[in-house]
Each structure stands twice: as C-alpha cells, then as structure tokens.
Amino acid sequence: MSEEREKIILPDRKIYLDYLRVFAIFAMIMLHVASQNWAYINVNSFTWQIFNFFDGILRWCVPIFVMISGNLFLSKEILIKKLYFKYILRLIIAFLFWSCFYALVDIKEKNFISVYSEFITGHYHMWFILMIIGLYICVPFIKLVANNKNISRYYLLITFLFAFFLPQVVTLVNDFGANYMIKAVSKINCNMSFMYMNNVVAGFVPYFILGNYLDKTELNKKTRMIIYIMGVLGFFLTVYLSWIVSVKAQIALENYYGPWRVNVLFESVAVYIWFKYKKYNVKKLNAVVVKLSKYSFGAYLVHAFVIEKLDIFFSLNSLSFNPIFSVVLIGVLVFIVSFMISGILNNIPSLKKYIV
Numbered sequence: 001m002s003e004e005r006e007k008i009i010l011p012d013r014k015i016y017l018d019y020l021r022v023f024a025i026f027a028m029i030m031l032h033v034a035s036q037n038w039a040y041i042n043v044n045s046f047t048w049q050i051f052n053f054f055d056g057i058l059r060w061c062v063p064i065f066v067m068i069s070g071n072l073f074l075s076k077e078i079l080i081k082k083l084y085f086k087y088i089l090r091l092i093i094a095f096l097f098w099s100c101f102y103a104l105v106d107i108k109e110k111n112f113i114s115v116y117s118e119f120i121t122g123h124y125h126m127w128f129i130l131m132i133i134g135l136y137i138c139v140p141f142i143k144l145v146a147n148n149k150n151i152s153r154y155y156l157l158i159t160f161l162f163a164f165f166l167p168q169v170v171t172l173v174n175d176f177g178a179n180y181m182i183k184a185v186s187k188i189n190c191n192m193s194f195m196y197m198n199n200v201v202a203g204f205v206p207y208f209i210l211g212n213y214l215d216k217t218e219l220n221k222k223t224r225m226i227i228y229i230m231g232v233l234g235f236f237l238t239v240y241l242s243w244i245v246s247v248k249a250q251i252a253l254e255n256y257y258g259p260w261r262v263n264v265l266f267e268s269v270a271v272y273i274w275f276k277y278k279k280y281n282v283k284k285l286n287a288v289v290v291k292l293s294k295y296s297f298g299a300y301l302v303h304a305f306v307i308e309k310l311d312i313f314f315s316l317n318s319l320s321f322n323p324i325f326s327v328v329l330i331g332v333l334v335f336i337v338s339f340m341i342s343g344i345l346n347n348i349p350s351l352k353k354y355i356v
Helices: 003-009 015-034 044-058 062-074 081-103 112-121 124-137 139-146 151-175 179-194 205-217 222-248 264-275 283-294 296-314 324-344
Strands: none
Touching: 003 062, 015 062, 015 264, 015 283, 015 296, 044 324, 062 124, 062 205, 062 264, 062 283, 081 112, 081 124, 081 139, 124 139, 124 179, 124 222, 124 296, 139 151, 139 205, 151 179, 151 205, 151 222, 151 264, 151 324, 205 264, 222 264, 283 296, 296 324
8 A cells, every 4th residue: 555545544634624725726726817807807897797706706715725734734743943944945945946937937028127026026926935934934933822722712803803804894984985984984094003903913824823723623513504604795795895896996906805804704714614524435536636735836836837828829818718618617727737737746856845
C-alpha cells in the first residue's frame, strides 16, 4: 500500500479540508474568469448581471483558503524554526520564482520598469502569498488566542462588530441613506477610527482563527440550518447589493464583494460548515480529491497564466459566447489545464519542494 493511500484512510485526516481546497480553487478560477471583463461593460447589460452573479456567489473562496490554513496551523504545535525554514521559506521562494515567471512572460510588450514592478509586487493573484506569509509569521501570537476557546469567541465577537458589522452599516448608509444619515454616520465612523480597532481586527486574522474555531466546535442540526439560511442570504445580498449600487452609480463597484463584508462572511461560514458535516464515504473519490488537493497550490499559481493565454492565442474569454456558459466552461477548462501543469511540476523532484 502506498504512502498516499495510507494517508487517505487514516481516521484523523480532515478529508473535508481537501474537498474545500479543491472546490475553492475551482471557485477562484471561475471568479477570475467572470472578472475578466466585469469592469469594462455596461452595468445595465444582461452580460454584466451574469458576471455580477458569479462574482457574488464565489466570493467565499479566499476566506475559505485562509480558514483552511488556520485550521491546519493552529491545531498543531510548530516550532518557530520549522515555521520559517519549512513553510515561510517555501512561500518566499515560490513567490520569487513565479513573480519572475510572470514578469518575463510577454517581455517584448513590457519595458524595464513594468518588468521590475511586476517582479517586486507579483502578478495580480499573488498578493495571497504575501498575506499568508504575514499570517504565518504571526502564528505564535495567534495561537495564544486560538488555544483558548473563550478568548477566541471574544475575539471573533469584537471582530464581527468592528471589522464586519459596523463598517458595513457605514457603507450601506453611504450608498443608500439620506444626506442627514450620511453626515451622522460619518461622525460615528470618525470616532471609530480614533479607537484604532483596525490594528486588532483588520486583515485576515479573524478568518484564520475562525477556521480553527469552527473545526473544534460541534454544531447541532438546528444551528447548522440557521447558518445555511444566513449563507443563502449572504449570497443573495452580495449579488443584489452589488447590482443596485453599481446601477445607481452607472459603474461597476466592489462595495459588497470584499472579504470583510457581513454577506461574504455568511457565505464563507455556510460553505465551510456544509463541507465539514458532509459525509465522504466514496474512497475512490476521496483518493482523487486528496491528489487534486496536493496539486492545488501549483494550480493556483499557474491558473492566471492559463486564463491569459487562452484569451491571447484562442480568443477564449468570458465574452466569447453566452456568459451563462462561458464562465463555467472556461473555468472548467482552466481548472483542468492548471491541474495538469501542476501535476507535471509536482512530479519533478527539484521543483515540487519549493515552487508548487
């Protein structure tokens, strides 16, 4: 029996995290396909509405990635030396390699400044690596919160209040409220800024802790149903509010797409809980998903290249045909090609350890 097979049948393997990772990668790919032309077409058009729909229902993918990382890293003891030389070093090398790769792609169309800039900042999707590096650096401190369930609960509560709920109320009032309401909220928002709560609850740390917290917390069926209902409400609000505010401004706006919106939080928690409590009894399927999960980082790194080249060489993008089908079909194609490339790279010993 192979080592891979042994891992699959171990009772303590969190197989739902493998499924979450693979589905989140697919969601992210479709999100990037839907976003290709989202900002460039008329917000009153049917096509934009379809892009907005996909954009809205897939916003959970990034928070889910962070929750998966928090689940795995906060549930085990990791020496600081190992944290840096095994995990952080790998991410730094991967970032540098792929930044160089993307900076040099189509170099004939770029000048030195643009190549240098892209190498330093990374391609548009690679901000995630820098964010995860930041979280990993803070793991020893975050664990002090995560290891105490009462403190975790308190932290998540104040996070919801100051990082999600109150900022969303401010945004809603600014987008839809009367002038006197906007003025009143601006004063409250000013006072909140003087509290400097963003220094404590900003960023992706709340999702990092939330992934660990939800993994350790058992929820009864009634609680799960409430979460699913809130998730459906979150999906609806993300799409609806983005549509209303964009049509009102006559320009595509991302006011309700961000990970720190209550609607996106509801989406993310509902998806996470659904996968956690789903039964995974098909061993052959589990084996496939575990393999894909292993290749997911490489697929994430290369998928932007695949999307861009399909457009350049084959004129295949979200506007190539009916957007109802283009986002899904191109998303599936990019998913397959990206995982094939990642699979190849993962089977090259000198490359798989650090760049995928």
